[in-house]
Amino acid sequence: MNNLFPVFLKLEQMNLLIVGGGYVGLEKLEAVLKNAPNTHITLVAPEISEAIEALAREHDISLIFEEYKEVHLKNKQLVIVGTGIMEVSQQVQQDCREKGVLVNVADKPELCDFYLSSTVCKGDLKIAISTNGKSPTFAKRFREILEAILPDSLQETLDNLQAIRNSLKGNFEDKVERLNEITKVMKKENEVD
DSSP states (O other), X not given: OOOOOOOOOOGGGSEEEEEOOSHHHHHHHHHHHHHOTTOEEEEEOSSOOHHXXXXXXXXXXXXXXXXXXXXXXXXXXXXXXXXXOHHHHHHXXXXXXXXXXXXXXXXXXXXXXXXXXXXXXXXTEEEEEXXXXXXXXXXXXXXXXXXXXXXTTHHHHXXXXXXXXXXXXXXXXXXXXXXXXXXXXHHHHHHHO
């Protein structure tokens, strides 16, 4: 059973550390930038790929060309590890645990406080997909299916619902009831098809 609590983080208001300058570090960096391109990121690794260096020139990324040290956690709220070196991954995870910093270690679910989800984004609608760490490949394929079937016009629907929400009078409970009545139409239309 998947007991994960889904959360959408405002990464652009946080300080993120990525440990790892190779392929996996790049993959994690690209995932962050795809979802939150203005995040302040510090990336530490003794060797950093040219692809990461290129991204650092375009985004708010500080590169530190050295091995990970506990001091790199200073003022960080979130850490992603993508080194492939178990000793480094375990050390980062242990340091994070002691400092109360949330950590994700690529391909090591047992060392993670959170997982990076596969996401579908249609305008302001964002759907996160989790397999509880079992199969990121399945999550990626399912994301592709959702991207193909969800219409691009969803943004117009969201904008219309926001306008309705902003015009509603009454307390929170009244507004929720009215919006539930309005959006029930979507469910009924799908049941007819």
